[in-house]
Amino acid sequence: MLNIVLFGPPGAGKGTQSQKLLDKYNLIHLSTGDLLRSEIAAGTALGLEAKKLMDNGLLVPDEVVIGMIENKVKENRQAAGFIFDGFPRTVPQAQGLDKLLQDNDTEISAMIALRVDDEELTKRLLLRGQTSGRPDDQNEELIRKRVQEYNTKTRPVADYYAGQGKYYAVDGIGEIEDIFKALCQHIDALKEKQEENK
Numbered sequence: 001m002l003n004i005v006l007f008g009p010p011g012a013g014k015g016t017q018s019q020k021l022l023d024k025y026n027l028i029h030l031s032t033g034d035l036l037r038s039e040i041a042a043g044t045a046l047g048l049e050a051k052k053l054m055d056n057g058l059l060v061p062d063e064v065v066i067g068m069i070e071n072k073v074k075e076n077r078q079a080a081g082f083i084f085d086g087f088p089r090t091v092p093q094a095q096g097l098d099k100l101l102q103d104n105d106t107e108i109s110a111m112i113a114l115r116v117d118d119e120e121l122t123k124r125l126l127l128r129g130q131t132s133g134r135p136d137d138q139n140e141e142l143i144r145k146r147v148q149e150y151n152t153k154t155r156p157v158a159d160y161y162a163g164q165g166k167y168y169a170v171d172g173i174g175e176i177e178d179i180f181k182a183l184c185q186h187i188d189a190l191k192e193k194q195e196e197n198k
């Protein structure tokens with residue numbers, strides 16, 4: 001299986017690039033942000049709880065997102081692989097994911113980070129807020145809160161995968177197509193290595 005963690009701060013372009021990668025490599029897209037928003041839209045108890053946190057720019061509890069991901073991985077055992085987008089966002093989530101994949105006889109192939117500076121991120125998120133209708137993209141204070149959550153809780157996840165020799169990064173500023181090509185280069189190299197080891 002080809003299991004990629006697409007990593008980066010809010011607004012880095014993970015959603016956009018995930019869409020292109022899953023088309024090309026035939027992978028399943030697992031975005032915890034999307035999964036949580038569908039729980040909210042369906043008005044479930046989980047969604048109601050999550051909404052309070054999301055509307056304040058805070059992370060939802062680890063057990064909640066790990067549980068959602070576990071269900072999806074189990075539903076898709078036959079898949080060629082997964083792209084994890086917006087997950088794992090904390091080190092305990094990364095540990096939970098490792099365990100869950102191990103239980104399903106697979107593992108993370110690589111984390112690829114999209115590098116974008118804070119100023120560009122705020123600009124992109126405010127722009128997205130004008131069209132997406134996402135409440136968490138509409139004010140600068142909330143965006144700053146999310147970036148702060150990212151810097152304190154999520155950034156260490158990169159070190160976690162670096163420690164496993166699985167961390168790669170590409171420049172997330174520039175043309176969407178160029179960023180996509182840079183991502184594909186890393187993924188193609190991984191696939192080649194997987195083939196060699198078969």
Ligand code: ADP
Pocket residue numbers: 009010011032033034036053054055057058059060061062065085086087088089093136146
């Ligand atoms: P963005 O990457 O632009 O912040 P997401 O759609 O990934 O957007 O996430 C939106 C919100 O959903 C986050 O601010 C957070 O409250 C919640 N969320 C999403 N994924 C996770 C996760 N893995 N762990 C905790 N909270 C999450």
